[in-house]
Amino acid sequence: MNEAELVRIDRHVKQWLHASREFILNQMQATLNVSQKTSRRDLVTNVDKENEKLLINKIRTFSPDSQILGEEGFGDQIKNTKGWVWVVDPIDGTMNFVKQRDHFATMIALYIDGESVLGYIYDIMHDDLYSGGPSLGVFKNDQPLPKPENTALHDGLICVSGPLVLHQKLNLPAVVEQSAGLRNYGSAGIEIIHLLTGKIVSYISYLKPWDFGAGKILAESLGLAVTTVDGRPLDMLSSDFVMVATVKAQQDILPIIGSNV
Amino acid sequence: MNEAELVRIDRHVKQWLHASREFILNQMQATLNVSQKTSRRDLVTNVDKENEKLLINKIRTFSPDSQILGEEGFGDQIKNTKGWVWVVDPIDGTMNFVKQRDHFATMIALYIDGESVLGYIYDIMHDDLYSGGPSLGVFKNDQPLPKPENTALHDGLICVSGPLVLHQKLNLPAVVEQSAGLRNYGSAGIEIIHLLTGKIVSYISYLKPWDFGAGKILAESLGLAVTTVDGRPLDMLSSDFVMVATVKAQQDILPIIGSNV
Incomplete structure (x- = not known):
């Protein structure tokens, strides 16, 4: 795809995301309708659902032949990654959204024939939009974002999800200790x-x-590694234990996790 | 102390803190001089030290007869809590300051004869100043802050420090599970x-x-509980396992930690 076409799509996606943010902020004035999905830790609200519909509606109008993978199920049943595939997470961090009214994101990705094209992470409450891809580069609020330093595990902080830390999975206490x-x-x-x-x-x-x-699109475009915790490529249609890391930290972590997957 | 005097002190402390923030942001333009205190996880920088000196200098000029307890040791050797005692943390979250250039705070407290008077937590990078005390009430950037809801443990998120979670201290995995x-x-x-x-x-x-x-001053002024993890009052001159919580969450957590201290 040529750059003019990428820029055109990029402009549209940002318009959708700004509309999404307005919608979410408006909905936050009213009482949320919260329900559980698979467990009491896995929540969904009316805002997740309505925001996904809003975004999917925008995508369908813009690009009727695309496949859409949406968290709340208003997209398509996707069996393969052929053609244009949009991935939509209307509210990532729904627990934070419900309990904190902060620290959540709206995310959109575009893959074509399984290849990374454009990614968007919008920190709604701080109004910080991270966008871009392998061709366009990566931006924070339209300013180019420099590549992060390739820092080793020993010299940096690490985020691990609560359940993995609490249950001491994957030899992660040893990873964090390093x-x-x-x-x-x-x-x-x-x-x-x-x-x-x-x-x-x-x-x-x-x-x-x-x-x-x-x-994945934004991180890889900035030289970060995005794989499973045992170093395999991610399958865009499956869930997995995922590691995003600097190249050095990835090299430090892989042998510690080793065969503990 | 009457309210006019409290307001006068409050105005001064806020001036010092704004000067501190300017100083810190300026220093962040240059290379940090980082060294270890007790371990590689316990850092101090030139900015911690110089900012503590800046704040202690302001306090000494304003109130020469006070005792000052400062993290980096430029205050007094305090043996008791008689009279005016200022507590100064020039950069709380030094690891975040060094590794993230974000998510750290400058903090000041004033106790008189061991009683809470005024507390200040300044989120430097977001420019959010939380201030007040039992008489004045609590403010965020000079706007009154409402009391947080008295939410039970089951319905809220919990922060636990990394080492305590990793080493599964104090029966904390069971607390987090709830x-x-x-x-x-x-x-x-x-x-x-x-x-x-x-x-x-x-x-x-x-x-x-x-x-x-x-x-402690800000949290108690908003109706939160601040004690040791086994429910004892804090000693202002000692380190301890501390729990800050809503009253309901404290009641939920105390029996789970029980005799695991």
Whole structure:
């Protein structure tokens, strides 16, 4: 795809995301309608659902022949990654959204024939939009974002999801012990923003495709590694234990996790 | 102390803190001089030290007969809490300051004869100043802050420091299991801000007096409980396992920690 076409799509996606943010902020004035999906830790609200419909409606109008993978199920049943595939997470970090009214993100990704094209992570409450891809480069609020330093595990902070730390999975206590310290923000999007900006050196969590779709494109475009915790490529249609990391931190972490997957 | 005198002191402290912020932001333009205190996880920089000197100098000029307890040791050797005692943490969350250039706080507290008078937590990078005390009430950037809801552990997020989670101390995995989820921001000041604003229901960590001096005053003024993890009052001259929590969350957590201290 040529750059003019990328820029045109990019302009549209940003318009959708700004509309999304207005919608979310408006809805936050009213009482949320919260329900559980698979467990009391896995929440969905009316705003997740309505915002996904809003975004999918924009995508369908713009690009009727695309496939859409949406967290809340208003997209398509996707069996393959052929053609244009949009990945939509209307509110990433719904628990934070419900309990904190902060620290959550709206995310969109575009893949074509399985290849990364454009990714978007929008920190709604701070009004910070991270956008771009392998061709356009990566931007924070339309300013180019420099590549984060290739910092080793020993010299950087690491984010690990709560359940993985609590249950001491994947030999992760040993990984964290090697790092400069543990952090946990409770949203894949917010955590990946901390990687893009060099504030942490790795993020490890069990993630679904809409959790990592946009982050993978942005992180890889800035020279970060995005794989499973045992170093395999991610399958865009499957959930897995995912590691986003600087190249050095990835090399430090892989042997510690080793066969503990 | 009458309100006019409190307001006068409050105005001065805010001036010092704004000067501190200017100083810190300026220093962040240059290379930091980082060294270890007790371990590689316990850092201090030239900015911590110089900012403590700046604040202590302001306090000495304003109130020459006060005792001052400062993290970096430029205050007094304090043996008792008689008279005016200022507690100064020039940069709380030094690891975040060094590794993230974000998520750290400058904190000041004033106790008189061991009684809470005024507390200040300044989130430097977001320019959010939390201030006040039992008489004045609590403010965020000079706007009154409402009391956070008295939410139970089951319905709220909890922050626990990395080492306590990793080493499964104090039966904390069971505490976190009861909550809505684990978060970890890496700075007592930032974590207590999340309590003041109702974004988490408890924060548990091993803390030194300068880590909790300001937070204790602000949190108690908003109806939150601030004690040791086994429910004893804090000693302003000692380090301890500290729990800041809503009253309901404290009642939920105390029996789970029980005799595991």
